[in-house]
Amino acid sequence: MPKFVYGFTEGNRDLKDLLGGKGANLAEMTNLGLPVPPGFTITTEACRHYLTAGAFPSGLEDEIDQHLRDLEHAMGRSLGQSDDPLLVSVRSGAKFSMPGMMETVLNIGLNDESVQGLAKQAGGNDRFAWDSYRRLIQMFGKTVLGIDGEHFEEALDELKAECGAKGDLDLTAADFRTLVGTFKDIVREQTGQEFPSDPREQMRLAVLAVFHSWNAPRAVLYRRQERIPADLGTAVNIVAMVFGNLGMESGTGVAFTRDPGSGQQGVYGDYLQNAQGEDVVAGIRNTMPLQELERIDKASYDELMQIMEKLENHYRDLCDIEFTIERGKLWMLQTRVGKRTAAAAFRIATQLVDQGLINLDEAVTRVSGDQLAQLMFPRFDKATDATLITKGMNASPGAAVGRAVFSSDRAEELAARGEAVILVRRETNPDDLGGMIAARGVLTSRGGKTSHAAVVARGMGKTCVCGAEELEVSTKERRFTAPGGVVVEEGDVISIDGSSGAVYLGEVPVVPSPVVEYFEGEGDLDDELVRAVHRLMVHADASRRLAVRANADNAEDAARARRFGAEGIGLCRTEHMFLGDRRQLVEDLILATGDEEREAALSKLEPLQRADYAEIFEAMDGLPVTIRLIDPPLHEFLPDLTELSVKVALAGDAATAKDRTLLECVKRLHEQNPMLGLRGVRLGLVVPGLFAMQVRAIAEAARARAEAGGDARAEIMIPLVGAVQELELVREEAEGILAEIGVDALIGTMIEVPRAALTAGQIAEAAQFFSFGTNDLTQMTWGFSRDDVEASFFSQYLDLGIFGVSPFESLDRDGVGRLVRIAVEEGRKTRPDLKLGICGEHGGDPESVHFCHEAGLDYVSCSPFRIPVARLEAGRAALTSDGSDTR
Structure with a gap:
């Protein structure tokens, strides 16, 4: 039978999957001999079982009872004991930190009898006891019973107004006793039942509330934002209460071993006297700087500084710490590797290298492409x-x-x-x-x-x-x-x-940020942040196997991409070159009624294309340039059918011959779904001379570059191929033109149709390279149009958990990814030297870059601004290829 409950002495920080981050780190601190209140953790496995089956797994309640008895024995008192009560907190704790997204209930075990015992236990401090009791009812009512928290807040505000109190600290024991009664009334009015007085029932219901909070809307939204898997579940930590609200000699705080905003070393954190932990993170009362604790309680401050140093050296990273001081006794309630800003992440990583705590390999894995993008x-x-x-x-x-x-x-x-x-x-x-x-x-x-x-x-x-x-x-x-x-x-x-x-x-x-200026070649290496970025980027570049290319359609973008570290162009979309003033020439080509008119249109387009390619080859001299032959749906170059029909109808007999001819052509070429119609290789085969004109322009531009002493490395990509025969026809024509002009160029295809991926072994016989067009491949694999669905039902699919993240944002590993893997395997079986890349915008997505590394691709290609991100993530992928999670 699986084990569902672990005492703090049984776990360690390597069990985050099972115990959640909080439980694993409480166990780790316990093992380090730090002052941690005793307690136990209910595993994420128990949560997953409950959320699936709607009931506790068999044996869980018995395990909880046994660990509770052990806790009661260790503390020398029982849960809710009337004369000397043990109180516990019930807190969530997922594998990845989700601050404030799930539930916590403090002071479990209080009722009308045990509140008297708590006052006695606190040396007759009635105010503390009744304050703790009202906090329990308030948190329990909101968290467990689902009562709108404003009911309790309004009651508290009304009481403070009646008493003339400016804040909670001005209220007396009698005031809190009155508030307890009011809060109980709210529970009765809102739920139709009494506040539960049985301590064991309070704990059971609180555990259920934590389980349920995993799927609360705010938790789901946070997971979606942070790309945290939805199937992890949360652990539940049950911990003996220690009290920071026992008077001004008690308090609670949060501390960081370094500044999470800048990464600088020093004393950073907040402290609040006579308060419980939720008061600090909620921001309801303004805190004092942690340094003030040295003046208030030097012994506790000194002990905290020693513990913080020990934890940072042990975890070898910035640590985020929650602590409570109960009448001069320091207790550690939580530690975790702290969240930090992007700038702090880069600075801290290099600082830890200089301190000898980590090496450069690990430092690169401590930062991310998303953080680098923020710095830009x-x-x-x-x-x-x-x-x-x-x-x-x-x-x-x-x-x-x-x-x-x-x-x-x-x-x-x-x-x-x-x-x-x-x-x-x-x-x-x-x-x-x-x-x-x-x-x-x-x-x-x-x-x-x-x-x-x-x-x-x-x-x-x-x-x-x-x-x-x-x-x-x-x-x-x-x-x-x-x-x-x-x-x-x-x-x-x-x-x-x-x-x-x-x-x-x-x-x-x-x-512009100094980091962008650095990538542009104008950065100041005297700037600490720029120096940290430079150091980690150099090591990432030295570590990565994947090359990084750019998606660029003009010389300006190509030049910027090269400055940003691009090692070539992975996608030059030639259809973008036909827009603006040139659109009329394409329209003339489409409307051509014979060879003479078609040749006239092509002859006007060819020199324009040749000049385009010449500029790009110059910007990317010595680096490969993959040029995709024209791949637009025809409707992008023709007037809208409805608008043109209305124009001709309104003009009547006065309609021009050109408009009438154009309307006939638009009707003839009109498609219900242009994205699946006459485009790509189909267009090149149906419109004679179109692809030939482009190939000739490429070849002549490459020859001119060579004659000027340059090195143009053209790669011609045939789009939307679904059958090898399509590629063979275009390749034969292209090879003839290249041979005529005396230029060498690779000829390959864009894998964007599922059939192409499934027949990659055949297609590789005619292709020297594959470039995966993952935008279209995603559309065709899922069977939906990106433009249509993102504006309609995608948000609902994300809410329902069908998508963890949009498949257009991060590559769908199970579906689209499997097609990519099939194409890689079968393509290389046919042609071992087959060059493989990805040119959809997934090429700049960190998660997708890791997939490309794992799948054995040679390069990724993305927009110029995302090139540094892809370079860093390619390095991280190489350094974490064992599958370790670096979040």
């Missing part, structure tokens, strides 16, 4: 005379500009219309996740660097300024007031600088 975002122009209205804490860097909005719903609504917004709140909570994702940045008037807003924003790479205390935020009136009486209404544009904490009125201009 623009920053505010400091030379601009902007109107500074206030400053807060620089919680998560970046430059964000948008309209101020004061609710998550409004943020999502405006963002869906394409508007940039800044979400402004007093403090955020997990229910604000949708708005945080939609917004360009987040601004709060409360909370510090460890508040919910700061932690979640850093994890998402979202710009955030927290704790701008001088702002008076009114969410009901949808406005905030800054110092000096500056009023910002909803809809007004503001700019926030997550690197400095500055908040500006209006739109502040931006300039």
Whole structure:
């Protein structure tokens, strides 16, 4: 029978899959001899069983009972014991950190009898006991019973107003006793039942609530945002309570072993006296800097500093720590490898190398392409005379500009219309996740660097300024007031600088980031961040097997791609060269009624094409350039059927002969689904001379480059091939032209039709290379049009868990990926030297780059701006090819 419950002495940090991150790290700290309250963990396997079967797995309740008895024996008191109660917390803990997304219930075990015992246990501190009891009912009511938390908040606010209390600390024991009664009434009114007084029943229901919270909307949304698999489940940690709300000599805090915003070493964190842990992360009360703890309780501070150093050296990384001090006794409640900004990730990785804690291989795996992309975002122009209205804490860097909005719903609504917004709140909570994702940045008037807003924003790479205390935020009136009486209404544009904490009125201009300047060849290696990026990129390039090419259709993009490190062009889309003024020439070609008219149109297009290719070959001199022959649906070059029909009908007898001829042609060529119609290789076979004109232009441009002393390395790609016979016909014609002009070029095909992947062994007989066009291959494999479905049912599919992430964003390994693997295997069986690449935008997606490495491709190709991302991820893929997860 499987084991579903582990004591903290039985686990370790390598069991994150089973015990979740929190449980595994509590066990690890216990094994290190750190002061951890005793407890036990219910495994993720138990959660998965419950969510599938709707019931606890057989034997789970017996295991919980046994571990509870062990805990009671260790503590010398029983759960809910009336005269000397053991209280426990019930907390979630998934494999990957999901701050605030799932549930926690503190003070389990309190009822009308045990609250008296808790007061006695606390030396007659009635206020503490009744405060703890009201917290239990409030958290339990919201988390377990599903009561809207505003009912409890409103009751608390009303009581404070009646008592003239400014904050919770001003309330007395009698006030909290009254509040307990009020909260019980709320539970009865909202649920039709009494608050459960049996401690064991409280714990059972809390465990169920944690299981259920795995599929709560905010948890699902967060997993989708962070690409966390939906089938992992969460562990549940049951831990003996320790109390930071026993008076001013007690407290709770969050600490980092380094600054999660910048990566600098030092003392970073927040502390709150006479408080429980949720008070700190919720941002409801403004905290004090962790350094203040040294003045308040030097012994606990010194012990904490020693523990933090021990943990960082043990985990060899930035650690995020939660702790509680109970009347001078320090307790460690959690540690994990901390979330950090992109800049901090690169700095910390290289710092740890210099300290000898990790090597460069591991340092590269500690950063990601997504983080590198964040560092490439623009920053505010400091030379601009902007109107500074206030400053807060620089919680998560970046430059964000948008309209101020004061609710998550409004943020999502405006963002869906394409508007940039800044979400402004007093403090955020997990229910604000949708708005945080939609917004360009987040601004709060409360909370510090460890508040919910700061932690979640850093994890998402979202710009955030927290704790701008001088702002008076009114969410009901949808406005905030800054110092000096500056009023910002909803809809007004503001700019926030997550690197400095500055908040500006209006739109502040931006300039390129120093990292982009570095990739452009203008970076300053005296800049610590640029130096860290350079160091890790150099090692990633030395480690990777995959080459990285660019998708570029003109010389300007090709030149930028080369500066960014592209090793050639993997996709030059020639149809993009026929737009604008040239569209008329293509229309003339389509309308041609005989060889003479067709040849006239082609003769006008050929020199234009030759000049296009000549510029690209010059920009990519010495590097391969894969040119895809024209692949548009014909409708892209012809007028809309409906519009043209209306035009001719309205003109009547006055309609021009050209318009009438054009209408007849459009009707003849009209297709119900142009994406599956006359395009690609089909177009080249049906329109005589079209592909020949392009091949001739390529060959002549390559010869001219060679005559000028250059080195043009052309690769001609035939699109949309589904049968080898199609490719053979085009290849025969192309080889004749190349031989006539005296130029060598590889000839291959784009694998974008499922049949091509399934018959790759045959197609490889005629192809010298394959380039996987994963956008079309995804459409045809799934049987839907990207343009249609992304705007209709994709969001629902994501909510239902059918997609973990859009298959157009990250390659579908099981379906499309399997076709790619089949084509790789069968193609190389026929032609061992077959060159293989990918040229869809998946080529710049980090997860997809790892797949391409595993599948044995030779290169990936992506847009110029994503080339550094692909280079870094290709290096990470080579260094983690054992399959280890680097998140």
